[in-house]
Amino acid sequence: MRRVVAVRLLHAVVVLFLVATAAFFLIHAAPGDPFSFENDRIPAEIRDAWRRRYGYDRPLVEQYGRYLVSVARGDFGYSHSLHVPVREAIAERLPRTVLLMGLSLVLSFGIAIRLGVYEVRHRRERRARVANGASLLMYSVPDFWLALVLLLTFAYWLPVLPAGQMVDTLHDYMTPGRAVWDRVRHLVLPLAALTLQLTAMLVRYQRSALLEVLPADYVRTARAKGTDERAVIGRHALRNALLPMITLAGVALPALVGGAVFVERVFSWPGMGLMAVNAIFLRDYPLVIASALVGAAVVVVGSLLADIAYALADPRVRVR
Amino acid sequence: MNTSRWLCGLALASAFGCSDRPGAAGTASGDVGGTLIITQPGAEPTPLFPPFSDDEVSRMIVDQIYDRLATIPKSLNTLGDAGWEPRLAKSWAWSRDSLSIAFNLDPRARWHDGRPVRASDVVFSFALVKDPQTGTQLTPVVANIDSVTLRDSLTAVAWFHRRTPEQFYDFAYQVYILPEHVLKDVPRATLRTSDVIRRPVGTGRFRFVQWVPSQRIEIIADTGNFRGRAKLDRVLVSFATDPGVSITQLLTGQADFMSNVPIPLLPRVDSSPNLRILRYGGSGFSYLGLNLRDAKGGTAPHPIFSDRRVRRAIAMSLDRQGMLKNVFDTLGVLGLGPFARALMDTTVTQPKFDRAAAAALLDSAGWRMGPDSVRVKNGRRLTFAVLTPTSSSFRMRYAVLIQEQLKAVGIHVEIDPVDINNFVNRTMEHQFDAALFGTGSDPSRSSIKQNWGTEGIAKGGQNAIGYSNRAFDAMVDSATTTFDKRRSDALYHRAFQTLVDDAPAVFLYDIANLAGVHKRVRVQDLRAEAWWTTLPDWWIPAGERIERDRIGLRSAQQ
Numbered sequence: 001m002r003r004v005v006a007v008r009l010l011h012a013v014v015v016l017f018l019v020a021t022a023a024f025f026l027i028h029a030a031p032g033d034p035f036s037f038e039n040d041r042i043p044a045e046i047r048d049a050w051r052r053r054y055g056y057d058r059p060l061v062e063q064y065g066r067y068l069v070s071v072a073r074g075d076f077g078y079s080h081s082l083h084v085p086v087r088e089a090i091a092e093r094l095p096r097t098v099l100l101m102g103l104s105l106v107l108s109f110g111i112a113i114r115l116g117v118y119e120v121r122h123r124r125e126r127r128a129r130v131a132n133g134a135s136l137l138m139y140s141v142p143d144f145w146l147a148l149v150l151l152l153t154f155a156y157w158l159p160v161l162p163a164g165q166m167v168d169t170l171h172d173y174m175t176p177g178r179a180v181w182d183r184v185r186h187l188v189l190p191l192a193a194l195t196l197q198l199t200a201m202l203v204r205y206q207r208s209a210l211l212e213v214l215p216a217d218y219v220r221t222a223r224a225k226g227t228d229e230r231a232v233i234g235r236h237a238l239r240n241a242l243l244p245m246i247t248l249a250g251v252a253l254p255a256l257v258g259g260a261v262f263v264e265r266v267f268s269w270p271g272m273g274l275m276a277v278n279a280i281f282l283r284d285y286p287l288v289i290a291s292a293l294v295g296a297a298v299v300v301v302g303s304l305l306a307d308i309a310y311a312l313a314d315p316r317v318r319v320r
Numbered sequence: 321m322n323t324s325r326w327l328c329g330l331a332l333a334s335a336f337g338c339s340d341r342p343g344a345a346g347t348a349s350g351d352v353g354g355t356l357i358i359t360q361p362g363a364e365p366t367p368l369f370p371p372f373s374d375d376e377v378s379r380m381i382v383d384q385i386y387d388r389l390a391t392i393p394k395s396l397n398t399l400g401d402a403g404w405e406p407r408l409a410k411s412w413a414w415s416r417d418s419l420s421i422a423f424n425l426d427p428r429a430r431w432h433d434g435r436p437v438r439a440s441d442v443v444f445s446f447a448l449v450k451d452p453q454t455g456t457q458l459t460p461v462v463a464n465i466d467s468v469t470l471r472d473s474l475t476a477v478a479w480f481h482r483r484t485p486e487q488f489y490d491f492a493y494q495v496y497i498l499p500e501h502v503l504k505d506v507p508r509a510t511l512r513t514s515d516v517i518r519r520p521v522g523t524g525r526f527r528f529v530q531w532v533p534s535q536r537i538e539i540i541a542d543t544g545n546f547r548g549r550a551k552l553d554r555v556l557v558s559f560a561t562d563p564g565v566s567i568t569q570l571l572t573g574q575a576d577f578m579s580n581v582p583i584p585l586l587p588r589v590d591s592s593p594n595l596r597i598l599r600y601g602g603s604g605f606s607y608l609g610l611n612l613r614d615a616k617g618g619t620a621p622h623p624i625f626s627d628r629r630v631r632r633a634i635a636m637s638l639d640r641q642g643m644l645k646n647v648f649d650t651l652g653v654l655g656l657g658p659f660a661r662a663l664m665d666t667t668v669t670q671p672k673f674d675r676a677a678a679a680a681l682l683d684s685a686g687w688r689m690g691p692d693s694v695r696v697k698n699g700r701r702l703t704f705a706v707l708t709p710t711s712s713s714f715r716m717r718y719a720v721l722i723q724e725q726l727k728a729v730g731i732h733v734e735i736d737p738v739d740i741n742n743f744v745n746r747t748m749e750h751q752f753d754a755a756l757f758g759t760g761s762d763p764s765r766s767s768i769k770q771n772w773g774t775e776g777i778a779k780g781g782q783n784a785i786g787y788s789n790r791a792f793d794a795m796v797d798s799a800t801t802t803f804d805k806r807r808s809d810a811l812y813h814r815a816f817q818t819l820v821d822d823a824p825a826v827f828l829y830d831i832a833n834l835a836g837v838h839k840r841v842r843v844q845d846l847r848a849e850a851w852w853t854t855l856p857d858w859w860i861p862a863g864e865r866i867e868r869d870r871i872g873l874r875s876a877q878q
Binding site: 030031032033036042043044045046049050053078081082083084089092093148151155156159162163164165166167168169170172173265266267268270274275278281282283 | 355357363364367374452455456457459460509513518533534535536556558559560561562564565568569571572574575738739740741742744745746748770781782868871874876
């Protein structure tokens, strides 16, 4: 097991190297650079001086080499759009995105498993079909559109929740209790936007996984013993139907990372996604590459953890 | 769109100006207190440090925290010192030959950390701006200032290379006074990335509290300020990713002020019982620039636009008023020349919209109508691309209208939509046929030299369209060197008229500035060069304050 993990970690390093390389050359291929923003009060010679100072006038291969060396030393460079070292910017924003994604992941799986069971238990009834239709609808809706609808509905038409950001502008002046409540209120809409879509996807998998195991012999045996339908599904069928869901946890991470970009932008949530979008727009090269690296690392680690969890959960799987 | 009601309200607001004077009904003069939350869509601001500050939020905060030596008058006079008011300098005296000005600092002035402001701070500030190592856009602006020396602890003398009408403006407006004791140990080459400039210490009527990246900036009144404390206790700028979030914050009471409210969202602001709309002048304007040189960035003349008759025909083919109405409804302001109206001579005669005359001009230039309704000359079709930044919805809409209107006279236009970085790159490299520019300017009209004069064409210059007319250059030179305001105005008028007649650009619109503000906030004049100039004098009557206005000057819990 340890050897497998070590090999997978080695693979992860290669993947991260390839991601960094691709991000480096792709962002440099885009027109402009960190100093080509629209402000005609800044003469071209000043822009050129800035480029010289930060090495953006050097040949691309040389810049790439320097970048790799500095990353190897743990220095991800300086963000010209945020005016802080990249490492500091990521350290500040990554926990916010992890909070959003982590809560969304937990909620999505929790709701999806229950909803999947519900749909299977009542599969011949109208209410199950309605639930199934609702999840299909939610799955079909583009994530940014869903986020905008939530924003409009709950922040503008029914102004019960804040329009965006992570805390109120006056958060620092709130009492501790009110400050906690403020954080919760700001979390609701972005979390709902992320969770609804992921749940819609997972519930469909959970439902079909359950339907697959229902004809199995051990389920029939459980029924023959007189176990009620609730226990048959909840205790006997569900355990086996959960295995594909563990795999899905790894697959869900890239979707969550992608979704976080849209959701953070719509709700002005100051996390990694919003930072990456702004960095791309402002051609903040070091920040773009570091954001791509962090996103890739989250996905790689997530997949690895999902594989390990799968191996631990299913005794039939023997990892060598 | 049913706009009549809110347009009516807006017209009333405009008619009565956008200023609330202390002493209005139910208020007491000199009321202090209250919290103002400004919502601002867009990316992170540039550093809150005058030499590096160049976006709206950053300039607004910098103007509250730091001081210049003197304040430019509302008339935006940049010739001499007429109308300028003392700020950090209590007074100033010109030398007999006018080659130096001695600024006497107000002895009451203190930095926000309590240290007194000294003339050595003025000397240090100039040296920092003048040093190319600092890498500020202000270095070329202060080229005419030779040095600043110390006469005594409260008197600094600025020495100029030559006497010019704008030498006072060059120093008093362009150079903010910075704290030597805070910055002296930071190498200038690394100043831009230094931690020190993230905790600004100034002398302004507001002092810096915190900048929470991607979330907010907070400043509070400097209660012991020598120019009097700001009337508001606290101002917070809350960042949002787009105008939709900002407008929602404004409408739901989470914010009190939003500048540049997008026009399609104005009816929502107007329909809110707690908000009102203020209109104010600005320095931004937009134009269709025609590249007079080869579109591949070379120096050869452009095959279409090098002919003045074609350029004039294009200008005459465009119904500028109609396009303005189409894009802005009744809220547009027609562009008149190379400055926004606040700075522009409004008597310059504009090209008349006359498609028949435009067609005749094109005929006389040899461009004859071809079989596919596109004009042809020597086998070349009269077709060009308009480079348009996708970030500007107004310019994108204008591009479509221009395409449609020029089609009527046999000119085929391709729209070339690009992202803003690409737009900036290609215009700087002169790699375009025509482009829809959006620009702003300093109060000084002399910037026209760099933007439209021959000297601005060289590599690194700001004359992206390559316009060159020696007569224009001479008039601008004379206008910028004469000390007689009337003569200067007359020369500028002739220069502007020459430019408009030569039609290297079609001036389309001034950027409409409309702000949404909570009704309890009493706003002083929103000035054209910077709406925030009077922010320290905005106030909230005691009887209308809401919960957040009662926070006072206390520190945060965390």
